[in-house]
Amino acid sequence: MPDSILEILTGGGDEPEVEEELKKVTEKDSVIVKLVNKIIYDAFQQRASDIHIEPYPGKSDILVRIRIDGRCKIYQKIPYRYKYAIPSRIKLMAELDIAERRKPQDGKINFKNFGPADVELRVATMPTAGQLEDVVLRLLRHEDARPFDTLGMRERDRREFGNALVQPYGMILVVGPTGSGKTTTLHSGIAHINNPELKIWTIEDPVEITQKGLRQVQVNPKIGFTFATALRSFLRLDPDVIMVGEMRDQETASIAVEASLTGHLVLSTLHTNSAAETVTRLLDMGLDPYSFSDSLLCILAQRLARSLCECCREEYLPGESERCDIIREFGEESFRSAGVAKNEIRHTRAVGCSHCLNTGYQGRIGIYELVTCTDEIKSLIRKRATSDAISRQAAADGTRTLKQDGMLKLFQGATDLQEVRRVCIR
Numbered sequence: 001m002p003d004s005i006l007e008i009l010t011g012g013g014d015e016p017e018v019e020e021e022l023k024k025v026t027e028k029d030s031v032i033v034k035l036v037n038k039i040i041y042d043a044f045q046q047r048a049s050d051i052h053i054e055p056y057p058g059k060s061d062i063l064v065r066i067r068i069d070g071r072c073k074i075y076q077k078i079p080y081r082y083k084y085a086i087p088s089r090i091k092l093m094a095e096l097d098i099a100e101r102r103k104p105q106d107g108k109i110n111f112k113n114f115g116p117a118d119v120e121l122r123v124a125t126m127p128t129a130g131q132l133e134d135v136v137l138r139l140l141r142h143e144d145a146r147p148f149d150t151l152g153m154r155e156r157d158r159r160e161f162g163n164a165l166v167q168p169y170g171m172i173l174v175v176g177p178t179g180s181g182k183t184t185t186l187h188s189g190i191a192h193i194n195n196p197e198l199k200i201w202t203i204e205d206p207v208e209i210t211q212k213g214l215r216q217v218q219v220n221p222k223i224g225f226t227f228a229t230a231l232r233s234f235l236r237l238d239p240d241v242i243m244v245g246e247m248r249d250q251e252t253a254s255i256a257v258e259a260s261l262t263g264h265l266v267l268s269t270l271h272t273n274s275a276a277e278t279v280t281r282l283l284d285m286g287l288d289p290y291s292f293s294d295s296l297l298c299i300l301a302q303r304l305a306r307s308l309c310e311c312c313r314e315e316y317l318p319g320e321s322e323r324c325d326i327i328r329e330f331g332e333e334s335f336r337s338a339g340v341a342k343n344e345i346r347h348t349r350a351v352g353c354s355h356c357l358n359t360g361y362q363g364r365i366g367i368y369e370l371v372t373c374t375d376e377i378k379s380l381i382r383k384r385a386t387s388d389a390i391s392r393q394a395a396a397d398g399t400r401t402l403k404q405d406g407m408l409k410l411f412q413g414a415t416d417l418q419e420v421r422r423v424c425i426r
Contacts, residue, residue, distance in 0.1 A: 005038060005076050032085045035078070036093070037115040039064060042075065044117040044139060049179065051075075051137040053090070055083035057130030062086065069306045069364050070179065087125065087133040094123040101133055108206075109137070118142070122206065140208050145191035146184060152414075154405065156398055157370040161300060164372075165193050170297035171260040173247075175272045181304050181366055182269040183208060186243055189267065190214065199238060203230040204245040219245070228252040235259055244268040250285045257287060260295040273425070274402065275299040275371035276390040279381055293373070293381035301369040303402055303423040305415045308348055309356035315348045315413060322347075326417075330407050334395070338404075340411055348413040365414050367406040367423065371399050 043051045048066040055062045061077040078086070088098045093114060094107035109121040122138040153161065164172050172189070174182045187209040190200060194213050205219040205227075217230055227244055228251040234242050235255075247253045247268050260266040272278045278299050283289055318326070323345050327335045350360025371377065371394040380390050395401075400408070406420035 005035070005078070029085070032082065032089045033114075035082065036086060036089045039076070040111055040119075040121065040137070040139075041115050041117050042066075043137075044111075044119050049139060051139070053086055053135040053137075055087070055128075055132045055134070056080070057132065069361060070304060071306070083132060087135045090123060090135050090137070091125060094121075096123070096125070101131065102127055120206070140206060143209055145187040145209055145211050148188045148192040151185060151188055151368075152366045152409070153368050153370075154400070154408065157300075157368050157400075157405075160298060160370055160372050161189065162192065164297040165189050165265075167265060167297055169260055169263045169265055171256060171295045172265070172267045172297050173270055173278055173299045174267070174302065175270045175275065175278045175299060176302045177271060177273075179304070180302055181364075182302065183245070185300065185302060185366070186267050186269065187211065190241065190243060193241070198240040200241040200243070201234045201237060201239045202243040202245070203227055203234070204243075226252075228255055231255045231259065235262075235264075239264055241265045241267070246270070247282075250287070253282055253285055253287055257291050257295045261291060266295075272301070274387070274391070275301040275369050275399070276387040276394060279390055280387045283381075283384055289382050289384055293378040296373040296378075296381070298373055299371045301371075301402060303367045303406075304364040305367055305406060305409070305419040305423050306361035307363045307365045307414055308350055308416060309353065309360055309362045311355040312351040312353035312360065313348050313413065314351050315346055318345060318347050326407065330404055334400070334404060338408065340408075345411060346413070347410065347417060349416050350418075361419075365409060367402055367409065367420070369399060369402045369405060372397060 039051060043066045046066065046068055048068050050067040052065040052072065053062065054065065059080050061080055062083050063074065064076045064078060065072045066075045091098045091105065093109045096105045096107045104124065104126050106124045109123055111121055112118045120140040120142070122140060124136050126134045128134050164170070174185050176182055191211055194200060194211060196213065200214045202214055202216045203219060204216065207216050207218050210216065219225055219227060219230065227246065227248060231242065231244055231252060232255055242259060242264055244252065244256055244266065247256060247270050256266050256268055270278055270281065272281050282292060323342055326345060327342065352358040352360045356362040374397050376393050377390060380393060403420060403424035406415070406424050409415055410417055410420055
């Protein structure tokens with residue numbers, strides 16, 4: 001593996017022809033092979049989650065960006081003469097049609113067949129202006145589940161979520177946008193209860209985290225093997241616990257509710273902004289409010305905020321006006337019950353050092369909002385109450401909102417106010 005991109009990119013050239021570049025790729029041109037392998041390997045070493053290959057028309061350089069801890073940064077600019085060859089090489093590795101450049105394609109790459117890193121990549125291509133193609137690669141690391149106690153939940157949330165996990169039947173939902181750590185949380189929860197006495201089935205897309213003792217299945221929509229199809233089959237396989245990677249449609253959600261009412265613990269994810277909004281979203285999908293309220297155990301909404309670098313973070317005492325703004329943003333009544341004195345509020349800010357590549361951040365921390373399905377919440381669901389009404393009742397039951405949980409972690413010095421405001425709308 002070469003030390004740098006510059007060692008690979010030698011020589012000049014004119015505006016490339018598509019046919020010539022495709023011919024080079026099919027003949028496995030060594031420069032292109034080394035270049036793509038180096039990009040993927042460096043992203044893997046820097047623990048990036050995604051790689052974006054962005055070619056531009058004319059003689060503009062190709063921009064390669066990588067996403068680390070949820071934020072994109074420029075990794076490298078590559079000469080324009082490779083703007084056809086790089087996407088084609090990636091498509092070849094993913095066994096896609098390199099001659100088809102007019103419509104999106106998607107596939108997978110097992111990189112250990114090409115380079116020194118044991119990582120799988122999910123590939124998506126998109127035709128862009130100037131008869132070019134963008135490519136986005138998601139790095140799927142096969143990792144072990146994180147210990148449940150290391151997720152960073154506050155005591156009340158950890159206790160309530162743990163209690164839900166040991167119930168004999170019911171439904172647990174983890175919600176949030178793409179890349180917010182939902183699958184990691186679910187696998188941590190399953191690892192907490194995983195033992196030889198329980199038969200646990202999972203259906204995922206793709207299988208990223210593996211655990212001994214689980215029977216893990218990957219969907220394949222091309223042959224009609226969807227979440228709903230697998231979930232229906234699971235019910236004939238004598239399960240105790242079922243994990244559904246995502247409830248994408250009404251059919252999957254209905255089968256999951258039915259399974260949770262017939263003696264199975266069902267865990268799943270959903271793309272919603274908050275725990276309360278999840279209820280209204282599922283009811284809008286067409287779920288029966290009575291069956292759904294009977295099956296639901298809890299809803300955990302979450303986000304990932306960047307953690308401050310422990311080597312260079314700097315603590316400071318905010319001014320009076322800043323502290324008043326924080327209390328107002330937190331909610332004065334909720335702040336009084338949080339057990340934090342106004343004059344003890346301290347902030348920590350990012351500085352930047354060689355250890356964190358001068359960003360001031362390293363790694364990410366979870367921010368959580370747990371709504372437990374109490375009798376009052378069940379009653380609101382049956383009445384098809386608004387998400388605001390559910391939020392108010394959840395707050396009365398002890399729920400902290402995402403922003404409030406983020407601010408509590410801010411007071412602990414784990415992150416800063418900028419990050420909390422970035423990932424939490426309210």
